[in-house]
Amino acid sequence: MAVIKINGNEYGIKFNLRAAKVYRELTGEDITQMSGVTGIAEFVYSCIVAYHKSEKTEIKITLDDVFDGLDITAANEAVLSLMPKPTGE
Numbered sequence: 001m002a003v004i005k006i007n008g009n010e011y012g013i014k015f016n017l018r019a020a021k022v023y024r025e026l027t028g029e030d031i032t033q034m035s036g037v038t039g040i041a042e043f044v045y046s047c048i049v050a051y052h053k054s055e056k057t058e059i060k061i062t063l064d065d066v067f068d069g070l071d072i073t074a075a076n077e078a079v080l081s082l083m084p085k086p087t088g089e
Helices: 017-027 036-055 063-069 072-082
Strands: 002-006 009-013
Touching: 002 063, 002 072, 009 036, 017 036, 036 063, 036 072
Parallel strands: none
Antiparallel strands: 002 009
């Protein structure tokens, strides 16, 4: 499970179709149009929501919590951990 730490708490994250759907609902844009630090925060929140929906667990963080407590370096590492690993290099 990929995780991200925000305000001292760890949250599972998952990138799937639900994350893309949540991102579109939040921003009105496709995830391929994501840009800037606010886009990163919205993407991270979308991945948190996707994880908790797939696990059928309560979401205990808000988008505002993510905006207030997200460390951009940690977000970058978490997002990279969700990307497929290259094979056969």
